[in-house]
Amino acid sequence: MKIYDSGKIGLGLIFFIALVTFPFWVSIGGNKQMPELKMPDSAHECVESKEFMRTNHMRLLNQWRDSVVRENNYIYVSSTGKSYVKSLTKTCLNCHSSKEEFCERCHTYASVRPYCWSCHLESE
Amino acid sequence: MNNRRNFLKKLSAISVLGASSFSLLNKFSDNTSLAAVTSSSSEKNKVRWGMVVDMRKCKDDCELCIDACHQVHNVPDFENPKDQIKWIKKAPYPNLFPSKNHQYPSENVKSKPFLTFCNHCEHPPCVRVCPTKATFKKPDGIVEMDFHRCIGCRFCMAACPYGERSFNWRDSRSAIPNIDRSYPTRQRGVVEKCNFCSERLAKNQKPACVEVCPEKVLTFGNLNDPNSEIREILKSNQASVRKPELGAKPSVFYIL
Ligand code: SF4
Ligand code: SF4
Numbered sequence: 001m002k003i004y005d006s007g008k009i010g011l012g013l014i015f016f017i018a019l020v021t022f023p024f025w026v027s028i029g030g031n032k033q034m035p036e037l038k039m040p041d042s043a044h045e046c047v048e049s050k051e052f053m054r055t056n057h058m059r060l061l062n063q064w065r066d067s068v069v070r071e072n073n074y075i076y077v078s079s080t081g082k083s084y085v086k087s088l089t090k091t092c093l094n095c096h097s098s099k100e101e102f103c104e105r106c107h108t109y110a111s112v113r114p115y116c117w118s119c120h121l122e123s124e
Numbered sequence: 125m126n127n128r129r130n131f132l133k134k135l136s137a138i139s140v141l142g143a144s145s146f147s148l149l150n151k152f153s154d155n156t157s158l159a160a161v162t163s164s165s166s167e168k169n170k171v172r173w174g175m176v177v178d179m180r181k182c183k184d185d186c187e188l189c190i191d192a193c194h195q196v197h198n199v200p201d202f203e204n205p206k207d208q209i210k211w212i213k214k215a216p217y218p219n220l221f222p223s224k225n226h227q228y229p230s231e232n233v234k235s236k237p238f239l240t241f242c243n244h245c246e247h248p249p250c251v252r253v254c255p256t257k258a259t260f261k262k263p264d265g266i267v268e269m270d271f272h273r274c275i276g277c278r279f280c281m282a283a284c285p286y287g288e289r290s291f292n293w294r295d296s297r298s299a300i301p302n303i304d305r306s307y308p309t310r311q312r313g314v315v316e317k318c319n320f321c322s323e324r325l326a327k328n329q330k331p332a333c334v335e336v337c338p339e340k341v342l343t344f345g346n347l348n349d350p351n352s353e354i355r356e357i358l359k360s361n362q363a364s365v366r367k368p369e370l371g372a373k374p375s376v377f378y379i380l
Binding site for chain 2: 066115120123
């Protein structure tokens with residue numbers, strides 16, 4: 001079997017694959033620095049462990065929202081037995097006082113855009 | 125002839141099949157939705173929040189309750205009537221009670237602006253039509269909105285027989301005179317309405333409108349408690365609900 005213009009096709013293929021994988025190889029050896037978050041000065045523990053919060057804060061917030069809005073259940077009892085008010089602005093932001101220096105640094109790095117702030121307001 | 129006969133036979137067989145499968149499907153869906161309705165039906169619950177509006181005491185030109193509500197809930201103030209959002213408003217008697225209205229209305233209702241807000245119906249048509257369960261009935265009888273889920277289809281607005289829902293056509297933040305940062309605003313493209321001050325009830329406070337009214341027009345309370353103040357008022361006064369013929373069973377009662 002003979003492929004006509006195999007040279008051009010091969011070249012084209014290589015170019016195509018290079019283009020598609022561009023985001024991968026361009027970041028090789030690039031800046032992999034994690035975003036630096038501003039931790040609260042006053043509080044030393046979150047409602048749950050740091051590891052849990054890092055991976056599950058969005059699920060926890062969704063659960064909080066559903067139970068507050070739908071079941072009138074405003075109090076969260078953590079795995080260590082402490083009680084907290086289920087509130088993004090009143091509980092989370094009470095310690096993490098700056099969303100710019102905490103929430104958004106990671107969200108920008110991970111390129112996620114939660115829409116919390118199109119309705120909820122930071123206290124001044 | 126024979127052809128036509130066969131055709132009709134097949135047609136009837138197919139329609140019988142179709143109809144029976146439909147009723148089967150309906151049965152399934154009916155069962156699930158019924159279960160959902162009964163589990164949240166407020167009749168079986170201890171609390172069913174309700175309101176009595178004593179229109180005899182309400183002053184025509186007073187709007188304290190409206191201002192208070194719209195202040196605590198960050199309700200924007202748009203000039204264009206198309207954009208306006210209202211959790212509570214005043215409207216003429218025939219708008220509220222079209223089937224009660226007649227040619228010769230009495231003096232006390234004729235030109236009086238009537239207070240109106242969501243009725244938190246026992247059988248809310250808005251909840252039935254919402255495709256995302258963004259609006260739903262809570263066990264305490266309150267018909268609530270979950271703005272996170274609202275897709276802005278406005279089915280609920282079409283379904284509400286009382287016109288108590290407003291749609292956010294525009295970005296509201298720029299039109300809120302004094303933003304209350306402890307309560308969220310709403311995004312463009314969602315529907316909103318009175319929530320009986322759920323967030324205040326959670327703190328053991330009365331609804332903002334009830335608290336602010338100097339004339340004690342509004343009485344808020346538990347309709348399922350036979351000894352509550354609201355039930356006492358209903359016992360000793362002839363009260364009306366809006367459009368009772370629809371069977372939505374409002375939890376807001378009017379003394380005219
Ligand atoms: S506009 Fe929102 S609340 Fe109303 S029916 Fe549609 S999704 Fe439900
Ligand atoms: S008054 Fe309208 S919005 Fe309120 S519960 Fe009844 S149908 Fe729904």
